[in-house]
Amino acid sequence: MRRFVYCKVVLTTSLVWVLVDVFLLLYFSECNKCDERKDRSLLPALRDFLRAKLEDYVRTLEVPVKILRMEQRSGLIRARLRGAAITTGQVITFLDAHCECTVGWLEPLLAHIREDRRAVVCPIIDVISDETFEYMAGSDMTYGGFNWKLNFRWYPVPQREMDRRKGDRTLPVRTPTMAGGLFSIDKTYFEEIGSYDPGMDIWGGENLEMSFRIWQCGGSLEIITCSHVGHVFRKATPYSFPGGTGQVINKNNRRLAEVWMDEFKDFFYIISPGVMRVDYGDVSSRKALRETLKCKPFSWYLENIYPDSQIPRRYFSLGEIRNVETNQCVDNMGRKENEKVGFFNCHGMGGNQVFSYTADKEIRTDDLCLDVSRLNGPVKMLKCHHMKGNQMFEYDAEYVGKWEYDFEKHTFLHIITQSCLTISRLEDGTYGPTVEYCNNSPLQAWILHNYTRLEVARHLYFSPTDYIL
Structure with a gap:
């Protein structure tokens, strides 16, 4: 165990709690x-x-x-803006009201901001039971990410980040996103980068919006492993959202997608098409802020900050995968990890029928990849882990889980089994996606909807229509 002693005089901070x-x-x-x-x-x-x-x-x-x-009642975002406006400290520390701070939690946060005023820092969030108030230590081996639906998620810290820290777990973890409830930020820097988006309502999405903005506009977002704060995690939000939870969060997410995600916002819109009906207001001032700050594109963020993102940086298609013979589409059926992928009548509504064929030769929907272990076996959805070959550990590490699409025959070839994606009777007697030896059957031919052709090396081409390549 390493012990750190921090200077007694570091920076002054004002704490902002919002409660209802x-x-x-x-x-x-x-x-x-x-x-x-x-x-x-x-x-x-x-x-x-x-x-x-x-x-x-x-x-x-x-x-x-x-x-x-x-x-x-104004919601967390506007209440925090109001509170931040009257703070007098050099640093603003935002905390949820249902928190419990541990001894020595603040000094590590302020010490890091003193080293770099553009560093936005978060403590490790320990868990307090909402039933028993039992206190459980949080992990320093997870960091923040998000899925296609722009839901914040915790993911394991990748090996590349461990390598950057040279295995020293006392060093800060560079995190792509933050949960948003607990963090410290230099007050002047908070104002320079645009504080919160005042057009957002209540809460939801503001944490991702700020995370993208910090990274794309020259700052950094880090978890300070020597700082611990407990947080009561509730099973459900005990108060209502005016207009409904979905309406509020979808509006906020549309605002962040329109301002910060560039062409990659298509992943959000296609998997959640209903959000297109939500009015997100005027974002011209936020786009002007991005121009003023000379912020980098979202592709830079994915390439340099979050290469492990569930959104592929390079991909061939995003949309439906339609079978030529049955005219039905591959469908995740709302199922979860390690369950079979299905097929259903194509409905053109995105959601469960949205798949991306990536430049890494994966067929994925959000953070799940199609995976099959043997001929005539069920095609399952397993976690995409960004590591070549270990989605199905019993197979050759170089090829497992990889698919090739034949742009003339319109077939998906599963490389490790040298067989083609098809619709057939499965081992349990039901019909569904599987792999069989390639035979030029129309059951093995697939149309990629909203096809996006990518020349991986240099160029990206887009087509607004469906076609067979």
């Missing part, structure tokens, strides 16, 4: 087995505490605390 009846929510969490009606009878008393008595309480604290009340 948070004590009440935690109370309900602790008393979740109690009768709901009895719990509700205590609401007035608890709400009274959040008014005058709360102000009396914070006056007893050793550090000055300001309580700023919004005129109406």
Whole structure:
């Protein structure tokens, strides 16, 4: 174990918490087995505490605390903007209200910002049970990413990042995205890079928007492994979103996609076509901010910051894979990892029928790749791991999981089995995608919808139509 001693005088920071009846929510969490009606009878008393008595309480604290009340419910994003505006510290530290800080959590964050004012830093987030309040240490071997639907996800820290740190787990982890609830940022830098997008509502998507902006505009986003803060993770959001959760989050995600993701926003729109109906407002000021800051393209972000992204940087097609004989499409059927991929009538609505044939010769939908282990075996969806050959460990490491598409015969050749993707009877008697010896059958011919042709070495060509190559 290595022990670090930080300077007593580092930087000053102002902490910003946003809460809406948070004590009440935690109370309900602790008393979740109690009768709901009895719990509700205590609401007035608890709400009274959040008014005058709360102000009396914070006056007893050793550090000055300001309580700023919004005129109406405004959501986390706008409330944080309001709180940030009145901070006086050199650094702003944003925390969710349902957190518990450990001893020595702050000094490592401030010390790193002192070294680099453009570094935005996050603690390791420990888990506090929303039922028992049991405290469980978080892992320093995960970092932030996202999927095609722009949902934040935790993924294992890749080997390339371990190599960069030379195996020293006390060094900061460069993370492509942050969860967004807990981080510290130099106040002047926060203002320089555009703070939060004020056009976003409540919360959702703001963490990815800020993550992309930080990296693309010259900053860095890092997890400081010597800093730990506990966080109560709730199983469900205990309050409503005006207009509905989907409406709010889809609007926010559209804003970040339109401003920061360039042509790669197609992955989001095609797998979630319903978002196209959501009005995302005016983003001209955010695009102007990107121009002013001379930010890099999203392709640079994928190439240099997040090469392990679920969004492939180079791909041949994005859309439907339609069988010539049956006129049906490969469909994930809403199934999960390690389950069979299916086929269904083509509906043209994206979603479950969106697959990308990548320059790495994978057929993938989000973070799952089509994988098959033997002739006539079921085609399953396994995690895409970006490492050649180990999706199916019992096979040759150079070729496992790789497919080739014949642009004249319109067939997918599974290289390791030297067989073709087809529709046939499976071992369990059902019909579905499998691989059989290639025989020029129309059952083995496939049309790539919204085909995007890529010359991997130098050029990228687009076609707006369906065609067989």
